[in-house]
């Protein structure tokens with residue numbers, strides 16, 4: 461599928477918005493900023509990141525985007541193997557920070573996507589962390605105009621590290637919202653995209669969506685969990701009217717700030733486009749594997765236009 465100039469701008473905005481939210485939130489991870497605290501791209505945080513440096517959230521999304529930008533279908537075994545190999549490559553490069561679930565899976569260095577998913581399933585305890593949702597943005601770009609393919613890919617890529625129905629559903633919902641926003645230029649505030657998923661998904665998630673829109677972040681504080689992470693991001697998006705305010709709101713909600721702001725930033729960028737990201741932030745952005753903002757633009761522009769859809 462060919463994108464219009466405006467659609468290309470929103471595709472680029474998706475990855476740039478994710479990276480901007482990630483780098484903005486990095487300095488505030490596991491804190492609760494006070495109302496008078498300035499939110500800026502200060503770096504620091506758990507991984508002592510450089511100002512403008514993105515963290516594991518964007519790095520893992522880049523690992524996916526490097527595959528989708530080649531026109532490789534990530535629903536196929538070959539495509540999933542390529543994503544899995546990039547996850548291991550990133551992990552072998554010694555990231556400053558990574559999620560609990562992801563670390564437990566990747567330190568086993570699974571040699572294939574199937575081995576990776578099996579390793580994820582074998583880990584005892586709860587599996588519903590936000591670590592697959594935070595990286596799902598490229599899936600929203602990979603299959604323009606094809607919600608069924610978007611939903612299938614989101615589920616399979618999530619399952620590489622997260623054996624959890626809610627994590628998979630969250631990735632499906634967010635990827636579908638991104639696909640829709642990039643194509644139409646409108647945020648699907650009613651989540652009409654749920655028509656592409658099993659009705660049980662709507663039954664579970666629509667009350668959570670409503671709570672996010674009408675409530676406060678204190679009602680969904682455990683945002684290391686995929687459900688509260690999605691709610692925090694949706695709250696930040698629906699209570700603001702531009703990208704900088706939206707990702708700052710996600711950071712101000714506190715706790716897993718880089719991840720909630722990365723999740724929010726992807727859909728905000730898909731809606732408002734690359735032009736909505738302040739130049740100063742865009743110039744500061746950088747991260748694994750030695751990329752900058754313009755490289756994210758290139759990956760976004762190539763994804764979804766070269767044979768994968």
Ligand SMILES: [Mg+2]
Pocket residue numbers: 515516517557718719
């Ligand atoms: Mg992070």
